[in-house]
Amino acid sequence: EQAGAEPGELAGRHVLITAGGTREPLDPVRYLGNKSSGKQGVALAEAALAAGAQVTLIHAPLDVAPPATARLQPIETALELRAATLAAAATADVIIMAAAVADFRPATISTGKIKKRDHGEDPVITLVRNPDILVELVAHRSAQNQQQLIVGFAAETGDDEADARTYAQAKLRRKGCDLLVVNEVGPGESGSERVFGQDNNHVEILSLDGSSPVQSAGSKRQVADVVVHLIAQKLGKNSQ
Ligand code: CTP
Ligand code: CA
Numbered sequence: 001e002q003a004g005a006e007p008g009e010l011a012g013r014h015v016l017i018t019a020g021g022t023r024e025p026l027d028p029v030r031y032l033g034n035k036s037s038g039k040q041g042v043a044l045a046e047a048a049l050a051a052g053a054q055v056t057l058i059h060a061p062l063d064v065a066p067p068a069t070a071r072l073q074p075i076e077t078a079l080e081l082r083a084a085t086l087a088a089a090a091t092a093d094v095i096i097m098a099a100a101v102a103d104f105r106p107a108t109i110s111t112g113k114i115k116k117r118d119h120g121e122d123p124v125i126t127l128v129r130n131p132d133i134l135v136e137l138v139a140h141r142s143a144q145n146q147q148q149l150i151v152g153f154a155a156e157t158g159d160d161e162a163d164a165r166t167y168a169q170a171k172l173r174r175k176g177c178d179l180l181v182v183n184e185v186g187p188g189e190s191g192s193e194r195v196f197g198q199d200n201n202h203v204e205i206l207s208l209d210g211s212s213p214v215q216s217a218g219s220k221r222q223v224a225d226v227v228v229h230l231i232a233q234k235l236g237k238n239s240q
Contacts, residue, residue: 004225009232011052016092017045017070018085018099018133020060022078026125027110031076036100037197038062040153040220044096045070047224051232056092058084060099063197078102078130085133089140089148094231096151097134097177105130138176147238149231152177155185165204172206178234180206181227205230 019041023031038059045057046067055070058081066072073088075081078101089095104127114123134152141148154171156164168182183203202217205227216226 003229004222005047005051005228005232007050008052010048010094010228010235013053013093013235014056014091015048015053015094015096015231016056016058016085016088017041017048017096018058018081019045019066020062021100022060022081022102023076024078024102024105024130025076025109026106027112027114029113032102032104032106032125034100034102035197036060037064038066039064039197039199040201040224041096041098042066043220043224044098044227046221047228048094048096050225051228053094056088058088058099078105078133082131082133082136086136086140089137092148093145093235094149094151095137096153096227096231097137098153098181100155101133102130104128132175134175134177147235149179149234149238150177151179151181151227151231154180154182156182157185168204168206172208176208178208179227179230180208182206203227207234 020038021034021036023033025031042064045055048055049067049069057066057070058073058075059066060075073084075084081099107126107128137150152175154168156167158164164184172180181203183201199219201220201223203223205214214230216223
Protein backbone atom coordinates (compact mmCIF):
# COMPACT_ATOMS: atom_id res chain seq x y z
CA GLU A 1 0.00 0.00 0.00
CA GLN A 2 1.10 3.54 -0.76
CA ALA A 3 0.72 6.94 0.89
CA GLY A 4 -1.89 9.41 -0.31
CA ALA A 5 -1.54 12.94 -1.62
CA GLU A 6 -0.07 15.84 0.33
CA PRO A 7 -1.53 19.35 0.17
CA GLY A 8 0.22 21.55 -2.38
CA GLU A 9 2.22 18.81 -4.06
CA LEU A 10 0.66 19.68 -7.45
CA ALA A 11 0.64 23.47 -6.92
CA GLY A 12 1.24 25.34 -10.18
CA ARG A 13 0.53 22.24 -12.30
CA HIS A 14 -2.18 21.94 -14.94
CA VAL A 15 -3.81 18.51 -14.78
CA LEU A 16 -6.07 17.36 -17.62
CA ILE A 17 -8.46 14.55 -16.69
CA THR A 18 -10.98 12.73 -18.88
CA ALA A 19 -13.89 10.90 -17.25
CA GLY A 20 -17.06 8.97 -17.96
CA GLY A 21 -18.15 6.67 -20.75
CA THR A 22 -18.50 8.06 -24.26
CA ARG A 23 -21.79 7.72 -26.13
CA GLU A 24 -21.78 6.84 -29.80
CA PRO A 25 -25.03 7.85 -31.50
CA LEU A 26 -27.07 5.59 -33.79
CA ASP A 27 -29.82 8.13 -34.37
CA PRO A 28 -31.11 11.26 -32.60
CA VAL A 29 -32.40 9.28 -29.59
CA ARG A 30 -30.16 6.18 -29.34
CA TYR A 31 -26.51 5.51 -28.61
CA LEU A 32 -24.02 2.75 -27.85
CA GLY A 33 -22.61 3.31 -24.37
CA ASN A 34 -20.73 1.57 -21.58
CA LYS A 35 -20.99 1.08 -17.83
CA SER A 36 -18.52 3.76 -16.73
CA SER A 37 -20.01 5.99 -14.00
CA GLY A 38 -17.21 8.57 -14.14
CA LYS A 39 -16.76 8.28 -10.36
CA GLN A 40 -13.04 7.46 -10.49
CA GLY A 41 -12.34 10.34 -12.88
CA VAL A 42 -14.29 12.78 -10.72
CA ALA A 43 -12.43 11.52 -7.61
CA LEU A 44 -9.13 12.14 -9.45
CA ALA A 45 -10.23 15.69 -10.27
CA GLU A 46 -11.08 16.29 -6.58
CA ALA A 47 -7.75 14.80 -5.46
CA ALA A 48 -5.76 16.88 -7.95
CA LEU A 49 -7.59 20.06 -6.87
CA ALA A 50 -6.91 19.22 -3.22
CA ALA A 51 -3.22 18.84 -4.13
CA GLY A 52 -3.25 22.41 -5.49
CA ALA A 53 -3.48 21.71 -9.24
CA GLN A 54 -5.46 23.64 -11.81
CA VAL A 55 -7.77 20.96 -13.26
CA THR A 56 -9.46 20.62 -16.63
CA LEU A 57 -12.09 17.87 -16.59
CA ILE A 58 -13.29 16.74 -20.01
CA HIS A 59 -16.23 14.49 -19.31
CA ALA A 60 -18.86 12.31 -20.88
CA PRO A 61 -22.21 12.17 -19.00
CA LEU A 62 -21.48 11.42 -15.30
CA ASP A 63 -23.40 9.65 -12.51
CA VAL A 64 -21.91 12.07 -9.95
CA ALA A 65 -21.49 15.85 -9.83
CA PRO A 66 -18.05 17.08 -10.95
CA PRO A 67 -16.15 19.57 -8.74
CA ALA A 68 -17.20 23.16 -9.48
CA THR A 69 -13.63 24.47 -9.18
CA ALA A 70 -12.44 22.38 -12.14
CA ARG A 71 -12.63 23.78 -15.66
CA LEU A 72 -15.43 21.57 -17.01
CA GLN A 73 -15.81 20.58 -20.62
CA PRO A 74 -18.70 18.21 -21.41
CA ILE A 75 -18.51 15.92 -24.45
CA GLU A 76 -20.42 12.86 -25.64
CA THR A 77 -18.62 10.97 -28.39
CA ALA A 78 -15.07 9.61 -28.64
CA LEU A 79 -14.37 11.99 -31.53
CA GLU A 80 -15.50 14.97 -29.43
CA LEU A 81 -13.37 13.70 -26.55
CA ARG A 82 -10.40 13.41 -28.90
CA ALA A 83 -10.72 16.98 -30.22
CA ALA A 84 -11.16 18.50 -26.75
CA THR A 85 -8.35 16.44 -25.21
CA LEU A 86 -5.77 17.07 -27.93
CA ALA A 87 -6.50 20.82 -27.70
CA ALA A 88 -6.23 20.98 -23.91
CA ALA A 89 -3.14 18.73 -23.88
CA ALA A 90 -0.97 21.54 -25.26
CA THR A 91 -0.83 23.25 -21.85
CA ALA A 92 -1.11 20.22 -19.56
CA ASP A 93 1.67 19.04 -17.24
CA VAL A 94 -0.26 15.85 -16.52
CA ILE A 95 -2.92 13.99 -18.52
CA ILE A 96 -5.05 11.28 -16.92
CA MET A 97 -7.17 9.27 -19.37
CA ALA A 98 -9.78 7.85 -17.00
CA ALA A 99 -12.55 8.04 -19.60
CA ALA A 100 -14.00 4.81 -20.94
CA VAL A 101 -13.63 5.52 -24.65
CA ALA A 102 -15.75 3.52 -27.07
CA ASP A 103 -13.42 1.44 -29.24
CA PHE A 104 -15.94 1.51 -32.10
CA ARG A 105 -18.73 3.79 -33.28
CA PRO A 106 -21.63 3.17 -35.67
CA ALA A 107 -20.41 3.74 -39.23
CA THR A 108 -23.42 5.93 -39.98
CA ILE A 109 -25.69 8.06 -37.81
CA SER A 110 -29.29 8.14 -38.99
CA THR A 111 -30.58 11.72 -39.18
CA GLY A 112 -34.10 10.56 -38.28
CA LYS A 113 -35.16 8.05 -35.64
CA ILE A 114 -34.65 4.50 -36.93
CA LYS A 115 -38.10 2.95 -37.44
CA LYS A 116 -39.12 -0.65 -37.01
CA ARG A 117 -41.11 -0.57 -40.21
CA ASP A 118 -37.97 0.18 -42.24
CA HIS A 119 -36.43 -3.11 -41.08
CA GLY A 120 -38.33 -6.15 -42.25
CA GLU A 121 -35.33 -8.30 -41.30
CA ASP A 122 -33.26 -7.95 -38.13
CA PRO A 123 -31.07 -4.87 -38.63
CA VAL A 124 -27.25 -5.06 -38.52
CA ILE A 125 -25.14 -2.25 -37.07
CA THR A 126 -21.82 -1.69 -38.84
CA LEU A 127 -19.10 -0.32 -36.56
CA VAL A 128 -15.87 1.50 -37.36
CA ARG A 129 -12.84 1.89 -35.11
CA ASN A 130 -12.34 5.07 -33.07
CA PRO A 131 -8.87 6.64 -32.88
CA ASP A 132 -6.79 5.72 -29.83
CA ILE A 133 -6.54 9.05 -28.01
CA LEU A 134 -4.00 7.85 -25.44
CA VAL A 135 -1.62 6.65 -28.16
CA GLU A 136 -2.00 9.99 -29.95
CA LEU A 137 -1.28 11.93 -26.75
CA VAL A 138 1.91 9.94 -26.21
CA ALA A 139 2.96 10.54 -29.84
CA HIS A 140 2.32 14.31 -29.56
CA ARG A 141 4.05 14.68 -26.21
CA SER A 142 7.56 14.59 -27.59
CA ALA A 143 6.86 17.54 -29.87
CA GLN A 144 5.25 19.67 -27.18
CA ASN A 145 6.53 18.90 -23.72
CA GLN A 146 8.98 16.11 -22.93
CA GLN A 147 8.19 16.39 -19.22
CA GLN A 148 4.44 15.86 -19.67
CA LEU A 149 3.28 12.89 -17.60
CA ILE A 150 0.60 10.71 -19.22
CA VAL A 151 -1.51 8.25 -17.25
CA GLY A 152 -3.75 5.57 -18.75
CA PHE A 153 -6.42 3.42 -17.18
CA ALA A 154 -7.14 -0.18 -18.06
CA ALA A 155 -9.95 -2.48 -17.19
CA GLU A 156 -8.56 -5.98 -17.68
CA THR A 157 -9.89 -9.49 -17.46
CA GLY A 158 -7.74 -12.62 -17.41
CA ASP A 159 -8.52 -15.66 -19.57
CA ASP A 160 -7.17 -19.15 -20.35
CA GLU A 161 -4.06 -17.73 -22.03
CA ALA A 162 -2.88 -15.10 -19.52
CA ASP A 163 -3.88 -13.27 -16.35
CA ALA A 164 -5.06 -9.67 -16.11
CA ARG A 165 -1.62 -8.39 -14.99
CA THR A 166 0.14 -9.89 -18.02
CA TYR A 167 -2.34 -8.24 -20.35
CA ALA A 168 -1.92 -4.97 -18.45
CA GLN A 169 1.90 -5.04 -18.78
CA ALA A 170 1.54 -5.59 -22.52
CA LYS A 171 -0.98 -2.74 -22.74
CA LEU A 172 1.37 -0.35 -20.87
CA ARG A 173 4.12 -1.03 -23.42
CA ARG A 174 1.76 -0.81 -26.38
CA LYS A 175 0.37 2.54 -25.23
CA GLY A 176 3.68 4.02 -24.09
CA CYS A 177 2.12 6.04 -21.25
CA ASP A 178 4.13 6.63 -18.05
CA LEU A 179 1.64 5.03 -15.66
CA LEU A 180 -1.19 2.57 -16.18
CA VAL A 181 -3.85 2.25 -13.47
CA VAL A 182 -5.25 -1.25 -13.77
CA ASN A 183 -8.36 -2.76 -12.32
CA GLU A 184 -9.67 -6.20 -12.89
CA VAL A 185 -13.25 -5.99 -14.10
CA GLY A 186 -16.09 -8.43 -14.32
CA PRO A 187 -18.25 -10.14 -11.74
CA GLY A 188 -16.87 -10.32 -8.20
CA GLU A 189 -16.97 -13.48 -6.12
CA SER A 190 -20.58 -12.91 -5.20
CA GLY A 191 -21.39 -12.41 -8.88
CA SER A 192 -21.92 -8.71 -8.22
CA GLU A 193 -20.24 -5.93 -10.15
CA ARG A 194 -16.75 -5.13 -8.80
CA VAL A 195 -15.88 -1.77 -10.28
CA PHE A 196 -18.40 -0.03 -12.50
CA GLY A 197 -20.68 2.31 -10.57
CA GLN A 198 -19.23 1.19 -7.23
CA ASP A 199 -17.81 3.55 -4.62
CA ASN A 200 -14.73 1.42 -3.93
CA ASN A 201 -11.93 0.35 -6.17
CA HIS A 202 -8.86 -1.87 -6.06
CA VAL A 203 -6.09 -1.02 -8.49
CA GLU A 204 -2.51 -1.79 -9.35
CA ILE A 205 -0.49 1.08 -10.82
CA LEU A 206 2.18 -0.01 -13.31
CA SER A 207 5.11 2.26 -14.29
CA LEU A 208 6.77 2.27 -17.69
CA ASP A 209 10.11 3.14 -16.03
CA GLY A 210 10.14 -0.29 -14.41
CA SER A 211 9.61 0.81 -10.80
CA SER A 212 7.57 -1.71 -8.81
CA PRO A 213 3.78 -1.73 -9.12
CA VAL A 214 1.86 0.19 -6.45
CA GLN A 215 -1.32 -1.30 -5.02
CA SER A 216 -4.20 0.80 -3.80
CA ALA A 217 -7.58 -0.20 -2.43
CA GLY A 218 -10.33 1.78 -0.82
CA SER A 219 -12.76 4.48 -1.81
CA LYS A 220 -12.32 5.90 -5.30
CA ARG A 221 -11.10 9.09 -3.59
CA GLN A 222 -8.48 7.16 -1.60
CA VAL A 223 -7.30 5.48 -4.81
CA ALA A 224 -7.25 8.91 -6.50
CA ASP A 225 -5.06 10.32 -3.70
CA VAL A 226 -2.54 7.51 -4.21
CA VAL A 227 -2.48 8.08 -7.99
CA VAL A 228 -2.02 11.85 -7.48
CA HIS A 229 0.80 11.30 -4.98
CA LEU A 230 2.59 8.95 -7.37
CA ILE A 231 2.19 11.52 -10.17
CA ALA A 232 3.66 14.24 -7.94
CA GLN A 233 6.65 12.00 -7.14
CA LYS A 234 7.29 11.22 -10.84
CA LEU A 235 7.02 14.93 -11.77
CA GLY A 236 9.48 15.77 -9.02
CA LYS A 237 11.98 13.22 -10.34
CA ASN A 238 11.58 14.39 -13.94
CA SER A 239 12.34 18.02 -13.08
CA GLN A 240 15.51 17.22 -11.10
N1 CTP B 1 -8.28 4.89 -24.73
C1 CTP B 1 -8.17 5.97 -25.59
N2 CTP B 1 -8.78 5.93 -26.82
C2 CTP B 1 -9.45 4.83 -27.21
C3 CTP B 1 -9.55 3.71 -26.34
C4 CTP B 1 -8.95 3.78 -25.11
O1 CTP B 1 -7.55 6.96 -25.23
N3 CTP B 1 -10.03 4.83 -28.41
C5 CTP B 1 -7.60 4.95 -23.42
C6 CTP B 1 -8.51 4.82 -22.22
O2 CTP B 1 -8.99 6.06 -21.77
C7 CTP B 1 -7.58 4.19 -21.20
C8 CTP B 1 -6.60 3.38 -22.03
O3 CTP B 1 -6.70 3.89 -23.36
O4 CTP B 1 -6.83 5.17 -20.50
C9 CTP B 1 -6.83 1.91 -22.04
O5 CTP B 1 -8.14 1.63 -22.49
P1 CTP B 1 -8.54 0.14 -22.78
O6 CTP B 1 -9.96 0.11 -23.26
O7 CTP B 1 -8.18 -0.69 -21.59
O8 CTP B 1 -7.50 -0.23 -23.95
P2 CTP B 1 -7.69 -0.62 -25.48
O9 CTP B 1 -6.42 -0.25 -26.15
O10 CTP B 1 -8.94 -0.02 -26.03
O11 CTP B 1 -7.75 -2.20 -25.47
P3 CTP B 1 -8.98 -3.24 -25.25
O12 CTP B 1 -9.03 -4.01 -26.52
O13 CTP B 1 -8.52 -4.07 -24.07
O14 CTP B 1 -10.23 -2.46 -24.97
CA1 CA C 1 -11.04 -0.34 -25.16
